[in-house]
Amino acid sequence: xxxxVVVLARTRNLFAVVVLSGLYSFLMATVLLALDxxxxxxxxxxxxxxxxxxxxxGALHLCKSEEAKPAHRPWLPLALASVxxxxxxxxxxxxxxxxxxQAPIHQxxxxxxxxxxxxxxxxxxAVLASFRGYDTLGExxxxxxxxxxxxxxxxxxxxxxxxxxxxxxxxxxxxxxxKLLIPFxxxxxxxxxxxGDYGPGGGFQAGVIFASGIVFYALIFGxxxxxxxMPDRLVERMIAAGVLLxxxxxxxxxxxxxxxxxxxxxxxxPVHGQHRGIFWVEVGVLITVCGVMLKIFYMFASRGRGxxxx
Amino acid sequence: xxxxxxxxxxVFLMVAxxxxxxxxxxxIKKLVGLSIFQTSVYLLYIAPGKLIGGTAPxxxxxxxxxxxPLPHVLILTAIVVGIATLALGLALAVxxxxxxxxxxxxxxxxxxxxxxxxxxxxxEQREEKGA
Numbered sequence: 001x002x003x004x005v006v007v008l009a010r011t012r013n014l015f016a017v018v019v020l021s022g023l024y025s026f027l028m029a030t031v032l033l034a035l036d037x038x039x040x041x042x043x044x045x046x047x048x049x050x051x052x053x054x055x056x057x058g059a060l061h062l063c064k065s066e067e068a069k070p071a072h073r074p075w076l077p078l079a080l081a082s083v084x085x086x087x088x089x090x091x092x093x094x095x096x097x098x099x100x101x102q103a104p105i106h107q108x109x110x111x112x113x114x115x116x117x118x119x120x121x122x123x124x125x126a127v128l129a130s131f132r133g134y135d136t137l138g139e140x141x142x143x144x145x146x147x148x149x150x151x152x153x154x155x156x157x158x159x160x161x162x163x164x165x166x167x168x169x170x171x172x173x174x175x176x177x178x179k180l181l182i183p184f185x186x187x188x189x190x191x192x193x194x195x196g197d198y199g200p201g202g203g204f205q206a207g208v209i210f211a212s213g214i215v216f217y218a219l220i221f222g223x224x225x226x227x228x229x230m231p232d233r234l235v236e237r238m239i240a241a242g243v244l245l246x247x248x249x250x251x252x253x254x255x256x257x258x259x260x261x262x263x264x265x266x267x268x269x270p271v272h273g274q275h276r277g278i279f280w281v282e283v284g285v286l287i288t289v290c291g292v293m294l295k296i297f298y299m300f301a302s303r304g305r306g307x308x309x310x
Numbered sequence: 311x312x313x314x315x316x317x318x319x320x321v322f323l324m325v326a327x328x329x330x331x332x333x334x335x336x337x338i339k340k341l342v343g344l345s346i347f348q349t350s351v352y353l354l355y356i357a358p359g360k361l362i363g364g365t366a367p368x369x370x371x372x373x374x375x376x377x378x379p380l381p382h383v384l385i386l387t388a389i390v391v392g393i394a395t396l397a398l399g400l401a402l403a404v405x406x407x408x409x410x411x412x413x414x415x416x417x418x419x420x421x422x423x424x425x426x427x428x429x430x431x432x433x434e435q436r437e438e439k440g441a
Contacts, residue, residue, distance in 0.1 A: 021342050028349050036377035037356045038366045043389045044352070052345065052393050059338060059400040062407060077333035085325040092317035095358075122368045123379040124386065132383060139387035146394035153401040200368070204390045289390060296397045300404070 022053040038200040046208045058300035129278040147292035154299040178220040185213035203282035207289025223301045242288025316357040323350035335415035337403040355381040
């Protein structure tokens with residue numbers, strides 16, 4: 001992995017850089033898997049290696065793919081980076097040893113999380129949607145804001161984007177395999193979503209996987225065809241609807257006499273209430289994340305290279 | 311030393327990302343550097359949560375020791391937010407490319423200076439006319 005990073009820093013062809021960073025993400029996902037972070041590894045593989053590679057390639061398509069020669073010598077940044085590294089390593093020596101069960105991180109609130117109060121076997125999902133529901137609401141809002149920002153940056157007011165569509169890939173093999181695979185990708189996304197309580201998975205991962213299924217479709221059959229399946233208006237609505245659904249769950253808790261995002265009151269049986277709250281919150285996250293990813297992809301795809309000089 | 315190995319790897323990745331961000335003028339390259347920096351933070355959070363002999367935090371009767379789920383939650387959301395901000399950065403880069411015709415920092419700065427130099431004398435002339 002370190003090798004990949006070093007090559008990455010030295011390569012000037014941006015195309016190679018993007019492919020290398022995808023490789024790096026996969027390696028990182030493997031490391032995370034080895035560290036028992038299955039949910040995180042899944043997200044990293046889907047996001048880092050899948051979606052961000054597609055986005056970077058899309059941006060490269062709109063820009064030049066060759067980096068200019070650096071104008072000044074790299075010694076100053078290199079020295080600065082080395083000094084930072086030394087200071088950080090010196091600081092890290094004071095941190096607890098690797099895998100030390102007595103480390104403060106394992107002492108504070110975590111034993112309570114592991115007691116499974118809400119009866120959801122995947123503790124990550126329980127903490128994400130229930131114990132730290134406010135955090136997740138905040139994160140969803142950040143994703144929403146980023147999507148809105150991109151729409152604001154890349155939209156041309158009034159004028160309908162004139163898209164010179166490359167003819168959809170005519171390769172029979174690609175089409176065939178695409179047709180075979182895409183339903184399974186979408187199904188897998190739904191499985192990840194609804195099985196998130198029991199195995200690794202949840203709204204964030206499912207949203208990204210679902211979006212990448214559609215992106216896959218768009219890459220093989222052309223963006224216009226994908227737009228027909230998932231029209232722009234629907235995608236934009238999805239971005240807002242997800243956050244609203246999340247907020248709605250919170251407000252429902254308020255109306256039923258609990259606190260904001262209090263799931264215990266959603267059902268006469270508190271544990272069922274928790275399940276219900278977590279379920280709807282995850283659906284909200286799924287909708288927003290999927291909408292934002294698709295919207296970003298559409299925005300990049302619909303900006304042809306030819307018209308940017310106008 | 312060996313028990314701090316994970317921190318050393320983290321620091322190396324972080325510093326490599328930092329170096330790319332500072333030393334390279336290309337905006338997309340900078341963004342890639344930024345995301346490497348970001349992944350090092352993921353590692354920084356996840357690594358301390360691991361317990362030797364522990365398993366992934368999915369409760370099952372046959373396991374007793376679980377890795378710490380809290381960092382997983384934090385980083386899970388951080389990754390998705392990271393891609394969203396990366397996309398925002400890319401969108402900015404694309405817009406800059408449309409306006410300036412380049413995404414090299416030096417060239418953008420040079421263009422800015424040209425524009426300033428072109429505007430200053432005109433401003434003075436206008437002041438003189440006003441006086």
